Amino acid sequence: MTSPANEVDEIATDEATHHSTGPSTAVVSKSPTRIAMERFRKDKLSMTAFSIVVFFFVAAVLAPILVKTGVLDPFGTNQDLLNEFSLPSGKWGGMSSSHPLGLEPGVGRDALSRVWYGITFSLAMSISATIIAIVLGVVLGIVSGASGGWADTIIGRLIDLTLSFPQTLMLLALSSVLVTFISDKLHVPSGNPSQAVYVVAILGLFGWTGIARLVRGQVLSLREAEFVQAANLMGASRARIYFKEILPNLWAPILVSFTLIMPTFVSAEAALGYLGVSIGPPTPTLGTVLNDSLSYADTDPLYFFVPAVTIMVIVVSFNLLGDGLRDALDPKGNR
Numbered sequence: 001m002t003s004p005a006n007e008v009d010e011i012a013t014d015e016a017t018h019h020s021t022g023p024s025t026a027v028v029s030k031s032p033t034r035i036a037m038e039r040f041r042k043d044k045l046s047m048t049a050f051s052i053v054v055f056f057f058v059a060a061v062l063a064p065i066l067v068k069t070g071v072l073d074p075f076g077t078n079q080d081l082l083n084e085f086s087l088p089s090g091k092w093g094g095m096s097s098s099h100p101l102g103l104e105p106g107v108g109r110d111a112l113s114r115v116w117y118g119i120t121f122s123l124a125m126s127i128s129a130t131i132i133a134i135v136l137g138v139v140l141g142i143v144s145g146a147s148g149g150w151a152d153t154i155i156g157r158l159i160d161l162t163l164s165f166p167q168t169l170m171l172l173a174l175s176s177v178l179v180t181f182i183s184d185k186l187h188v189p190s191g192n193p194s195q196a197v198y199v200v201a202i203l204g205l206f207g208w209t210g211i212a213r214l215v216r217g218q219v220l221s222l223r224e225a226e227f228v229q230a231a232n233l234m235g236a237s238r239a240r241i242y243f244k245e246i247l248p249n250l251w252a253p254i255l256v257s258f259t260l261i262m263p264t265f266v267s268a269e270a271a272l273g274y275l276g277v278s279i280g281p282p283t284p285t286l287g288t289v290l291n292d293s294l295s296y297a298d299t300d301p302l303y304f305f306v307p308a309v310t311i312m313v314i315v316v317s318f319n320l321l322g323d324g325l326r327d328a329l330d331p332k333g334n335r
Contacts (some may be wrong), residue, residue, distance in 0.1 A: 036252075039328040046324025052317040056119060063120040067113075074117040075282055078108035085299075092302055101306050105296040115307050118284035119314075125200050125278075125285070126265040132204025133265075134211055134258055138250070141215025142242045146223050152216075159209045167206050168275075175277050192279045199278050203265050211257045218253055222246050252329040259322035263315040270311050286311050 030038075040046060066072040078099075081089055086106045088094025094103040101111040144155040175198065182201075183194040222228060223246070231245050266286070272278040273287020274294075281288065286307050293304040 036328045040324055043324050043327065045320060046328075049317045049320035049324065052313065053321055056123065056314055056317070059116060060120040060123045063117050067117060072113040072116055073110055074113040074284055076109065078103060078110070080108075082106075082108050087296075087299055095302075102300070102302055104292070105300045105303060111303055111306055114284045114289050115286070115310055118286045118289050118307070119310070121196075121279060121283065122266060122269050122286040123314075125196055125203075125269055126262055128200045129203035129207065129265045130258060130262050132200065133207035133261055134254060136204070137208035137211030137257075138215050138247070138254060140208070141212040142219055142246055142250075144212070145216040145219025146242055146246060147238075155212070155216075159212060162206060162209050165206070167202075171202055171272065171277055172275060192283050195277075195279055199269065199272055203268055207261060207265065211254070211261065214253055214257060215250060218250055219246055222249055256322055256326045256329065259318055259325060263318035266311065266314055266318070286314075 063072065067074065081094055081099075081103055082105075083089050088103040088105060088108070090096070092102060095101065099110050099112065101115070103109065104111055104114060140155050140158075144152045179190075179194050179198050182188050182197050183190040186197070188194045188197050228241060228245050231241050236245070269278055269285060270287035270290055273285050273289075274291045276291070278287050279285050281292075290304075290307040290311065293300075293307060297304040
C-alpha cells in the first residue's frame, strides 16, 4: 500500500517528467556575418544609401546598352532646338518629353544622356582606381604589420613620401608626358583610353596609404593571435600566414574602406575633369559634363545643377553606406 508521502513524490516526479519532455525552444546560433547584416538592415539610412548605390551601379551597366540601342543619345546634336544665343529654346533648359533634363547649351546634346553615360565612365574609373589602391594597401599593410623590422620601416617611409607628394601639381605637370608614355610603351590607344589609364593609375597609386595604415594596425594585433602562432610553429610559409591566416580576418575593414575610398575617387575624377586631365570630349564623364556646364551656370543653371547634384548624391550615398557597414561590423565604434 502506498503512503501519502510516496504518492506526493510520485505526482511531483510525473509533473517534472511532463515538463522536461514538453516542447522546448531551440536556440539558433548566428554567425557574426549574419548578426552584422541584421544590424545593417535595421539602419534605415544605410539601407536607403545602399539602394541608391545599387541604382547607380545598375544605371552605369545599362547605359552602354541603351546607347547602342538608341534609347540614349549622348553625342547627337539638336541645333534646331537652340535659339539665336545657342541656348535651349523653352523653359527649364529645353525640358520636354524627348529631353527630360533639357539640352546642353551651345551644342544641343541631350543632358540626360550625357549625365547617364557619364556615370558609367566615372564609376568605371573610380572602381578601377579603388581596386588598385585596395590591393596595394592591403598587401603592403599586411607585410608591414606582420614582418616588422626593416620591412615595416621601409613601407612606413614610403607612405610618408607618398603623402608628402604634391599630387595635383604633378598630375598637371606630368599629364602629357605620362599619357604619351602609356600610349607608346604600354601600347594603349592614344586619346581617351590612354588618358583614362593615366587617371586610374594616378588615383590608385596615390590612394593606397590610408588603407595600408589601417591594415597594418589590424595586423599588429592579429599577428599575436593563437592561430597565427600555431601556423608559425607548424612551419607555414610567410605567404600562407599573410594571405591564408591573416587576410581572411581583415575583410570587414577592407569592405568599409572600399565604400569610403570609392566616393573620394569619384570626386577626384570630377576635379580632374574640371582641370582638363580626365577623359576629353566628346566622351562624357561626370567631371567633364560639370566642367562644360560651368560656362552656362548663369544662363542655364539646370544644366549645371544636374551633374553637380548627381556627383553629390553618389558621394553622400557611398559615405553613408560606409558608415552603416562600419557600425554594423563594429557595434562598439561610433558613427
